[in-house]
Amino acid sequence: MAADPVTGAAPAKAALWRRPVFRSTVFQVLLILGVVAVANYLFTNTLQNLEQRGISTGFGFLSNEAGFGIVQSLIDYDETYTFGRTFLVGLLNTLLVSGLGIILATMIGFVMGVARLSKNWLIARIATVYIETFRNIPLLLQILFWYFAVLQPLPRPKQSLELGEMFFLNNRGFYHPVPVFEQGFNLVFAAIVVAVISIVFLARWAHRRQEETGQPFHTVYVSLAILFGLPLLVFLVMGSPMSWDYPALKGFNFTGGGVVIPELMSLLLALSIYTGSFIAEAVRSGILAVSHGQTEAAHALGLRAGPTLRLVIIPQAMRVIIPQLTSQYLNLTKNSSLATAVGYPDLVAVFAGTTLNQTGQAVEVIAMTMGVYLTISLSISTFMNWYNKKKQLVER
Amino acid sequence: MDVHKQPHPDLPPPATSVGVVGWLRKNLFSSPLNTVLTFVALYLIYITLVPAFQWAFINADWVGDSREACDSGGACWVFVAVRFDQFMYGFYPEAEYWRINLAFGLLIALMVPLFMEKFPRKGMLIAFNLIVYPVIAYYLFSGGAFGLAHVETSRWGGLTLTLILAGVGIVAALPIGIVLALGRRSSMPIVRAVSVVFIEFWRGVPLITVLFMSSVMLPLFLPEGTHFDKLLRAMIGIVMFQSAYMAEVVRGGLQAIPKGQYEAAQALGLSYWKTMGLIILPQALKLVIPGIVNTFIALFKDTTLVLIIGLFDLLATIQSAFSDPNWLGFSIEGYVFAAAVFWVFCFSMSRYSQALERKLHTGHAR
Numbered sequence: 069m070a071a072d073p074v075t076g077a078a079p080a081k082a083a084l085w086r087r088p089v090f091r092s093t094v095f096q097v098l099l100i101l102g103v104v105a106v107a108n109y110l111f112t113n114t115l116q117n118l119e120q121r122g123i124s125t126g127f128g129f130l131s132n133e134a135g136f137g138i139v140q141s142l143i144d145y146d147e148t149y150t151f152g153r154t155f156l157v158g159l160l161n162t163l164l165v166s167g168l169g170i171i172l173a174t175m176i177g178f179v180m181g182v183a184r185l186s187k188n189w190l191i192a193r194i195a196t197v198y199i200e201t202f203r204n205i206p207l208l209l210q211i212l213f214w215y216f217a218v219l220q221p222l223p224r225p226k227q228s229l230e231l232g233e234m235f236f237l238n239n240r241g242f243y244h245p246v247p248v249f250e251q252g253f254n255l256v257f258a259a260i261v262v263a264v265i266s267i268v269f270l271a272r273w274a275h276r277r278q279e280e281t282g283q284p285f286h287t288v289y290v291s292l293a294i295l296f297g298l299p300l301l302v303f304l305v306m307g308s309p310m311s312w313d314y315p316a317l318k319g320f321n322f323t324g325g326g327v328v329i330p331e332l333m334s335l336l337l338a339l340s341i342y343t344g345s346f347i348a349e350a351v352r353s354g355i356l357a358v359s360h361g362q363t364e365a366a367h368a369l370g371l372r373a374g375p376t377l378r379l380v381i382i383p384q385a386m387r388v389i390i391p392q393l394t395s396q397y398l399n400l401t402k403n404s405s406l407a408t409a410v411g412y413p414d415l416v417a418v419f420a421g422t423t424l425n426q427t428g429q430a431v432e433v434i435a436m437t438m439g440v441y442l443t444i445s446l447s448i449s450t451f452m453n454w455y456n457k458k459k460q461l462v463e464r
Numbered sequence: 465m466d467v468h469k470q471p472h473p474d475l476p477p478p479a480t481s482v483g484v485v486g487w488l489r490k491n492l493f494s495s496p497l498n499t500v501l502t503f504v505a506l507y508l509i510y511i512t513l514v515p516a517f518q519w520a521f522i523n524a525d526w527v528g529d530s531r532e533a534c535d536s537g538g539a540c541w542v543f544v545a546v547r548f549d550q551f552m553y554g555f556y557p558e559a560e561y562w563r564i565n566l567a568f569g570l571l572i573a574l575m576v577p578l579f580m581e582k583f584p585r586k587g588m589l590i591a592f593n594l595i596v597y598p599v600i601a602y603y604l605f606s607g608g609a610f611g612l613a614h615v616e617t618s619r620w621g622g623l624t625l626t627l628i629l630a631g632v633g634i635v636a637a638l639p640i641g642i643v644l645a646l647g648r649r650s651s652m653p654i655v656r657a658v659s660v661v662f663i664e665f666w667r668g669v670p671l672i673t674v675l676f677m678s679s680v681m682l683p684l685f686l687p688e689g690t691h692f693d694k695l696l697r698a699m700i701g702i703v704m705f706q707s708a709y710m711a712e713v714v715r716g717g718l719q720a721i722p723k724g725q726y727e728a729a730q731a732l733g734l735s736y737w738k739t740m741g742l743i744i745l746p747q748a749l750k751l752v753i754p755g756i757v758n759t760f761i762a763l764f765k766d767t768t769l770v771l772i773i774g775l776f777d778l779l780a781t782i783q784s785a786f787s788d789p790n791w792l793g794f795s796i797e798g799y800v801f802a803a804a805v806f807w808v809f810c811f812s813m814s815r816y817s818q819a820l821e822r823k824l825h826t827g828h829a830r
Contacts, residue, residue: 096654103658110685117684188498189491190505204810205803206765208772209779213799216786402670409772420676430680438669438677445668 114431121428129427130155136422138413140329151423158415159440165335165414166401172340173400174393177347184352195348203345208406210342215334215410222330225321236315236322242333243315246326252309259302260295267291331412335404343400347393354389355381387459391452398448402441415440520800531791543794544801547785551801554621554776560613564624567604571597594635617695621776623805625695629702629767629777634760636703641710642749646740648711649718659711666708671766674701679773698770706763713755717748751824757817761810768806778802 084090118125130152137147142160145153183195202210220239223229228238236243274285303309315325328336358381366376407414408421415437424433476482480489492502523538526545534540544551553561574593577583605628608614620628647659666674678701683692721744729739771780782798785791 092652096652099654099658113687114681114684117688120688186501187491187494188501188505190502194505194508200811201807204761204765204807204814206768206779206806208768209799209802209806212779212783213796213803217795217799405670405672406769406772408672416670416672416676420673424676424680430684434673434677434681438673441670441673442665442668446664449664 118431123428125429125431127432129429129432132427134423134426136426138418139411140332140413151427154418154423155415155436158413158418161413161418162401162404162407162415162440165332165339165404165407165412168336169339169343169400169404170397172336173343173347173396176340176344177396178351180344180348181351181355184348185355199345199348201345202341203349205342207338207342207403208409210338211334211406211410214337215330219330219334225317228317228322234314236317239330240321240327241330242328243322243325244328245312245314248311248313250309250311252306255306256299256303256309259299263294263298267294270294329412331407331410334410335407335412339400339403343396343403346396346399350389350392350396351385354385354387354392357388358384390459391456394448394452394455398445401444405441531794539797539800540794541797541801543785543791543797546791550622550785551778551781552623554625554781555619556615556621556624557613557619560607560615563604563607563612567601568627570600594638598632598635617693620695622781623778625770625775626764626767626777626779629699629770630760630764632699633702633706633763633767634756636699637706637710638756640703640707642714642745644707644711645714645718648715663708663711666705667712671702671705671769672772674705675769675773677701678704694773695775698773698775702763702767706759709759709762710756713752713759714748716755717752718744720751721748754817754821754824757813757820761813761817764809764813765806778805 115125131150133147134149134151134154135147136154138145138154138157140161141157142164143153143157145157180195180198183191184199186192186195222237222239225236225238225240228236228243230236234245270290271287274287278284313324315322315327362380362384363376366380371379404414405416408417411417420433420437424430427433477486480486493499519538521538523536524541525534525536525538526541527533528542529546531540531542533542549558549561553564556564571593574589574597577589578586578593583589603609603612605620605624606615606617644659644663647655648663650656650659675698678697679694682697682700683690686692725743725747726739729743734742767777768779770777771783776784779802782802786795786798
């Protein structure tokens, strides 16, 4: 705001309401007031309504007895436990179906994504048809289809479909044997831990040796040998301290073994097939994003097909794939809330459904449920930002 | 002596590398592994697609009006045919079907010119579609004025409701999404913070909890005695949810506009809103049309979730038809029909958006 060098007069000042700083300050203050006013309006209304309906506020209900059973629980649970416990049961069930779904969807997605680029015309066509079909059908429809049209009409336990007296499939679920760990199995677990730690050190040593002397080391083969060999050795030395618990038909139902309930199965099938089709597209676009020149350059340097893929193509493709992959994982986790449509006891079904209906504490219950999903998605997106920064192309 | 001055003409390629045989050798039997894969794939097709095709077409029953007509062991499309009207119009009174037909016919007539290359005054038509058409459609669907009988929203259903939810979701979410996207890129820290919190909140929670919230908590938020239609509550939830996703799509477009465009507009002395409205948004929105179509596909599939809060969209109408005692046991036919309807809509939209992407891409290639 210096004076004009010719006339010596001070420059004309803009009117107050035309100055950007003034405007933006006023606008932001108004915005804050507006947000506060709306929040206040909603808050007082809610309080009034709750009072009128005789619903007490607060999280005290979490320590009340729940009084309803849950069909599948990873931790001890029956009707006498509290609502706090039902929250935990639901959360764990959500994490279970999301975790399993992520593993299955990743496997399907990678296989199909690579298959779509296959040189074999038939394989590429099958993958294309799979992707274009399942991507374009609503997930809820797929869940309901698996549950009501496929799994419910299965035969009763007495007429189960069976595979080698070990696996049974009927309208109560999928029965499978489970391992029973006997005394001494702890040492096998300890051996696994020791194996993993020694592999980490081995990999570091091999990397350093290659950096210094240029001599490569067969890290992968040796690691695999350690990972499987050491626990197996301990297992045999301890006298095979493990047996299998097989499911068996007793009366009208199976006892023993483990069971995947049809609700979980339909949800898993639908989630992994649906998300798998999106992951397949991510994988395909990632591989296509690496230009062919990279392959040619690697060949020109004398790398064979295997190392070219492992050292040149995959690391660059992963830079494109991983952000899309995490967003699909996030979608899968959020979509697992559709469990409530078939009655799988996930967080939304047992907590935002049954618990809400029993206690009437809508605000607290919905807030806790949303809080869980927000925490999951915000932590994943934080991780994503960190990863993107780390892997960003450093340009000259 | 006779000397060949001319080179011999090229020999034709070996018979095994051209024509059908050549194609087969190249694409299906190029290596032992590929040969094995081909046979495995053929076997898979034989055990899955062949029975499915027989079930759906060859052994299927198409005509009739009761389940007795279905006796050939294949799919019973009679079930779908008998209830077709209900799947399309829900529980809308039969005498008023013409209103729904008229509304959608009008929409198609208004949309077609937008896809023509050289139609004049497209901007006016878009504005008409976005502002005037919803009003006309509302009166056609709901009635209660102009001599049209009032039809409760609880009687709306079927594919009609699915299309209404998706349409309202996209049209209402677009302006909110644009405002949020501008807010997120604003230089004012508080505006930015409010937008970021709003967007990240809605994007971070599943739609089903949003629908639960809007159906359970919305009545709590408003003064005692405010009556709220169930459908309207679901729509509010969907619009909030959708606008957050829309904001992220629009933001992508805003970020793609080179900085020089902003600076040039400022150098011309344009105000913020003129810069945005005349320079930035027209370019940015054109860039993100494929993205908008993609979010619309996602929204279209997500509208099925209203089934869980008790609205009767296409899927819920079909699902409820399964419990008809006269037609027990035809769930597969119903689901396949629903899947086919959704698939046709979503697949054609995704093809459109891909074509658009290619078209826009060449325009911006340097």
